[in-house]
Amino acid sequence: MLAYFIQRHHPALNTMNIEQARFNMIEQQIRPWRVNDGRVLGILAEVRREDFVPAASQGMAFADTEVPLNIDGHASGQVMLAPKVEARLLQGLAIQPHEKVLEVGTGSGYGTALAAHCSRHISSWEIDPALAAFAAANLARAGLTGLQLHTGDGHEALKPSDARWDVIILSGAVVTEPADFLARLNAGGRLFCFIGEAPVMEARVYTRTDQGLQSLNLFETMAPALQGFPSVSHFHF
Template identity: 55%
Template sequence: MNIEQARFNMIEQQIRPWDVLDPAVLALLGAVRREDFVPAACKALAFVDTEVPLAEGQVMLAPRVEARLLQEAKVQRHETVLEIGTGSGFQAALLGHRALRVITLEKRPALARTARENLQRAGLANVEVREADGSAGLAAEAPFDVILLSGSVAEVPQALLAQLKPGGRLLAIEGQEPVMRAVLVTRQGEAAFAKTELFDTVAQRLEGFAEPSRFRF
């Protein structure tokens, strides 16, 4: 496989047509080696428009979804980011190139260990992987400029929104299969939030978040 041709094709055929047009984001996707964050057995899938299997039944988001979330987050160089759901560490690496500091929470020890190794090899000294249940966020170190959920939830908990700075942004994929939607929530004041629906997609559930009751009376 011609790695650089595959990377170019991913950007031009998958990511750009999905309205990812920010030159800085596109340049970053061309520079960060996604193949280094994919398990060895799945190297051939590194640039394919699909979720890539990880250990313990988890997955990496499809490249176009990762790219679109990154673009919509509009991370600035002075900002601190909290990611929930580290996976292989690739999204955290992208965030690390744009932010001052990234803390990423991963519940599964094996994934946290692998992500930490991947990020160290990539030279991302401003990204910290913590083995933790991210469903409650990280209130002790809040507030954050950006919170990114790298997976889906039924709905964003209020406890996470409370950890945003004024003007801070939270990105998540909300809903139930087969209808899920990526959303951007911006904190406009102490108790004021604005939600923008971004695009339809389907993503694996993040663990630990509440699910709505299936009972109806």
């Protein structure tokens, strides 16, 4: 009741509390996780993470954890990544203002918004219709331009045989190297994915160079399987 009273009768104080929570997220979670790129930190301060969190989970908006993407009773099985993971992903890709981005797995649209602030254009695909609608509403409210949203399997983006991107983001886990997407990187292009199986997966960036593909493991983590890709196997006890 007190929180409701403050939000209704003292909106400036509520806004101040939100901005303090955002500041704490950056200073206490993200910076200690070796995120020191000033542009990335600035984007994380600018994009309102709370606007992409489901209403039932607003209290988790700035928490150091994943946020389940359960929309109006629909359990998608997907999550918003923890803030520090989003930050390391963004820093590891080093997206430039002239670059074109493909994202598979729009989710809440938060990662889409972060990438849109870095790039010339982003095309994002979401296979879950309820999530796609949720993300579209969130991104429209944010007033972002230079992005195109699609509802469907991200492999559809590969159908034009000449389609190429500077950056590709696979926002969920895949079991094996995503060769079909790696083949669509421009020279110097990067692809991010979570790769492997439980209990440990790698957050990995691939880069297309003159010598071929290079890969860099950024950190170990866990992530839900990316829908539309071969399933991650499960342990049986």
